[in-house]
Amino acid sequence: MTRIISGFAGSRELKVPKSGTRPTSDRVREAIFSALEARDVIEGAVVLDLFAGSGALALEALSRGARSVTMVEKAPQAGALLKANAELIRTAGKLDALSTRVVIASVAAYLGNPSSELFDIVFIDPPYDLSEAEVGHALQLLVPHVAQDAEIVLERSTRTGLPELPAEIVLDKSKAYGETTIHWLSRV
Template sequence: MTRIVAGLAGGRRLEVPRAGTRPTSERVREALFGRLEHYGVVDGARVLDLFAGSGALGLEAASRGAGEVVLVDSARTATQVCEKNVRALGIRGVRTVTAKAATYVAGPAGAPVDLVLIDPPYDLDEEGVRAVLEPLTRREDPWLEASSVVVLERSTRSPEPSWPAGMRRFADKTYGETRVWFAELDEPDQESS
């Protein structure tokens, strides 16, 4: 079991799938969301949580005021746990999708999101990470806009990802065995053109 750290559902426990998931620790979530709130990207945000597992990251965002959260995981058992956690917390504006992360982001965005949370299994190779990052930078039916933030969580033993053209890392932080990279679109200022 893990719990929501802060916000409307702060202190409430989350169920975790029995196998195949590694929820982000409460300590890391607390530090991560403190930084994201400092960046001003949580309150009212549209959030995409890829490799959701228990939904801990996306539900933390919802608890802290995100307006809309989509929890995506390829394992039906994980999305069932996410759905159970959403019901138990009574948080509105959260939906779950059973799909591979790379397949989901290759599909239609509909509208840009403010925050993308990517916490893949630590054994996902660099090609797998790139398959998720690459579609986020597309210009047609975009997932991101200039103010969007992408968060990638990996093991400290994992190399920094090869960021796709159009995306750049602007910060990173290490918490014990966890490394978190913060990225954004790398585009010239639209107003100066």
């Protein structure tokens, strides 16, 4: 069961696709959000969730005070559940329709389009079998979409290394939680 941990939608259950996604565990999400709250960056943030799956990361941020979330997922069946989850959380918080946006497209296709919107928090949780080269390419495409002081949270398998980072993005720290490692990145 995947649920929202805290905020106005705390304890609401999210729908998760039967296959093709690997939801971030409650333990790892709590660690991520404890760190983000300690940095005081969630309130009013514009959030991007790449490889969104159920949308648990973005919707957790929305429940904790983010201004808006954009969730990108290429699998149509996951996208349908993602839309339902976004509606559930948006309704729970009595938020307007502009607070959530679901994009059914590949991450490369979404990031390949120019946008004037800059994101304050970016969650990147690709399938563990996605190659480091593909993750590195997504990071390169991400650069023009993030604010100068953005928090970038990359979730990978502990068995894989950190992908090659573009010159504009640096590693702040990494922390392992069993099979999952969280890499905290920032824009320079």
